[in-house]
Amino acid sequence: MSTHPSPQPAVRRIDRILAFASLGVVILSIGCFLSVMIATWAGVTDFSGGAWPVVFLVQLIGPIVAFLLLLTLLITSFARRGRASREG
Template sequence: MSTPPRDQPAVRRIDRVLAFMSLGIVVLSIGCFLAVIIGTSSGVEDFSTGAWPIVFVVQMIGPIIAFALLLALLIMSFIRRGRASRAD
């Protein structure tokens, strides 16, 4: 296996985990949004029972959490690249 170029630091496992968690939460949030749209158009009248409250919470909080994860990933990436450039 070849080594990464000298100017680019290697991608760590935590970076991948944060990226995929953020993507997964965004996809889940979009799915919940679509479920609410489909539920509303199909005539569901009682959104306060069953799994609907959880769907609403995921739809509202999911993008915020995904943005926070992406922001953490971006900050970690900047710190890692800064340390790598200082080491050279």
């Protein structure tokens, strides 16, 4: 057991991209959810035309995509740290 802490590996560009993409998808999904709630409250009854189908799709698929991006980030981060600890 080493008494010296191992240095943290540098954060790669792909890690930042995955983190910000996950955050962006979550924020977009929440925005779509709020827009549907506000439109329902305002009395919009025709959600079949315009951008509404896309808004519903983003609202449904967005959290799943964000979770998969976050899971990918965690797996790559754990693999990178494991590789760094074996090398060090």
